[in-house]
Amino acid sequence: MSSINEIIPINLPSVHDSRGILTSIESQIDLPFKIQRIFYMHHISLDRGGHAHIDTDQVVIPISGNFMIELYDGKNKAAFKMEDATKGLYIPRMIFIRLYSFSEGAVCLVLANTHYDITRSIRTIEEYNEAIKKQL
C-alpha cells in the first residue's frame, strides 16, 4: 500500500539565464527510478486520470500551463496545484490520481518507472477501493 505521505515535491535541476530556463532530469539520479516510459497529455479538453497503477511510480510535471492534481490513498486525499515547470511531484504506485482544471494549452508530462501494461492499472474508484481492502 502507498500513502499520500509518500508523495514528494521534487525541485527539478534548472538553469535560468538570458535565453530562458533549461530544466534537466537525469534518470535514476534526479528521480528515484530509471525512466522506462514518458508520456504527456496535450490539447486537453476534459479531466484526465481517474486511475491507479499497480506497479508504476511516476513523476508528474506541469511542463506548460497549470492544472490541479487530486490524490487518494484509500483513506486520505490531497490536492496540489501544479504550475511550475521546474517542480515535479513524485507519486508512488497504488495512489488513485485525478487531473483537472487544466489551463488553456496546458501540457502534463509524466515520467514512469515501467513500460505500459493496461492490465497493471486500476481504472475505477470502486475497483481501487476493493484492491485497497484486499491489501489491508
Add this chain to the structure above:
Amino acid sequence: MSSINEIIPINLPSVHDSRGILTSIESQIDLPFKIQRIFYMHHISLDRGGHAHIDTDQVVIPISGNFMIELYDGKNKAAFKMEDATKGLYIPRMIFIRLYSFSEGAVCLVLANTHYDITRSIRTIEEYNEAIKKQL
C-alpha cells in the same frame, strides 16, 4: 561522423479521444536508445542550441507551441519546422544544432541517450568544423 541524412522524423504513439491527446514513448522501444536524461527549454526568450554533442543522440519534440531547428553536418544544412507534439525528430550525435523562432510559450522537450557531461559537447561552430576536419 554523422550526416543530416541520418536525421529521422518519428511518429510518436498517440491516442486521440474526447479528453485530448495522450502521447506515450517507451524507452528503447519507440526510440532507438534508452532514455538516460530528459531536458526541456521553457520560458524561452532567445535562440537556443548552437552546439553539437560528441556522444549524445537525441529526440527533439515540440511539446508545446512551435519553433525552427537547423541542423548542420559539416557539409550540408537542413531546417525543420517543429510544430506537432506527436512528431519528434531523431538527431544523431555530432550534428550541429540551432533552435530559433520559438512561438510564444513554446516548450522544447529533448530525450537523450546519455547523462550530461559538458566536456562531451562542442560549443561553437568553429570548434565543430575543426572536429569534423579531424574525423575526415
